[in-house]
Amino acid sequence: MDFFPSRILAVYMAKMFIVRTLAVLALLVLVLQALDLLGESGKILAYEANGEAELWTYVSLRAPQLVARFLPFSVLLGTIITLATLNQNSEVVSMKAGGLSAHQILAPLIVTSMGVALFSFIFNETIVAPATDRLMQWEKVDFGPIPAKSNIRTNVWVKDGNNLINAAKVTGRGENVILQDVTIYNRTENGLRSLMQGDQAKFTSSGWLLTNVVQFNVSAGTEDKSSEMLIGDSIRPDQFTLSNVNANSLSIFALRSAIDELERAGRPTMSLKAGWWHKISGPMSSILMPLLGAVAAFGLARSGQLFLRAVIGMALGFAYFVADNFALAMGNIGAYPPILAAWAPFLLFFLIGETVLVRTEE
Structure with a gap:
């Protein structure tokens, strides 16, 4: 030996x-x-x-x-x-x-x-x-x-049940997250039920407050407009602040934190x-x-x-x-x-x- x-x-x-x-x-x-x-x-x-x-x-x-x-x-x-x-x-x-x-x-x-x-x-x-x-x-x-590091994320998708939410731009972190150019696809098992668009969404204790809302009903073929609408009471802000994570570009500790955050947001890891x-x-x-x-x-x-x-x-x-x-x-x-x-x-x-x-x- x-x-x-x-x-x-x-x-x-x-x-x-x-x-x-x-x-x-x-x-x-x-x-x-x-x-x-x-x-x-x-x-x-x-x-x-x-x-x-x-x-x-x-x-x-x-x-x-x-x-x-x-x-x-x-x-x-x-x-x-x-x-x-x-x-x-x-x-x-x-x-x-x-x-x-x-x-x-x-x-x-x-x-x-x-x-x-x-x-x-x-x-x-x-x-x-x-x-x-x-x-x-x-x-x-x-x-x-070479761009400086920024908290701005673009083209972020989030799934809420059968619905899909897309934000063209996401700024801020935590409860101060603001969504810009928001599109919501309200889906059923058979297809798209309605399409909703808004200029901006801010997180509140009761959900997301969407402004300048335009909602199109696919089955009825009608369009409704409203200045404000409360949506997504089950969606957390951190679901929007998580962009695509590349394991090779993160250290082992940063990757562990990203995995934990993604798991809390319900994303595959x-x-x-x-x-x-x-x-x-x-x-x-x-x-x-x-x-x-x-x-x-x-x-x-x-x-x-x-x-x-x-x-x-x-x-x-x-x-x-x-x-x-x-x-x-x-x-x-x-x-x-x-x-x-x-x-x-x-x-x-x-x-x-x-x-x-x-x-x-x-």
Whole structure:
């Protein structure tokens, strides 16, 4: 159970592993950022006042996303390169001849990958989420001036039983919410019963006070007008102040608050819960990579199967990412429970990696 019998050997392997992982990550981000910038530069420069500074702004907002997305891939490739090099130089043979087990050989890489996973989580929360939110806002204005954060929400829909309520603009929070350009679709099971429109709605203790009301009765074909009307006594103000939530653009604590608020408003949160759990399981995928790529470390290099072993290691790693994306997609549509969608691939491939390692090397 002594996984680090040699401190010098552990530091040597950890240093090899982290250097190769960072080198692969830098290469991937550099190439992918260049390709992405080539595709988006036309849209950015299409805005009249944009120039080189805006291109660098785009890079500063896009690069953190690329780092977060491809860090686990880099850990996988760094693992395979490190272990294949050690195998080719017969260093793995020397370690096993010195009495080290397969798990003891992999222990320095796994501990280092834990540090990478912790860095990935902190990086995602402090840099990637704000950058993603900023980039989404910038793209909505076609790369014009980046809008400042505002409490104004537009085109908000709320369901009240069979009825649908649309507000073109929503301002304020809490009981001070004001709705502008309100349209109410009064529906029955068979179709639309009446259509009501108003200039403004304010929240009161008895409901929403709608002004300058025009009501059209579909079945009778008549139109009625009134200066004021009280509607929606069961509709809470927070149902209008909740805009679409993107899990990638919020930190884990902000996302938890948004989920709670959405649940109180009666809105579906299945996909957001899966995204919340994935904020934890996603960075931890780095810990799996040394285990999945371990097949490249063992077997005699002179047997001619080193390349095949490296390919098998890459196949296991990429299969994990495919399974992870599939499970997350199933969680988003409600087919899997959120916690299962986030953690099932991790647990499954941990068992696969351990099974392969134990049956072949232990």
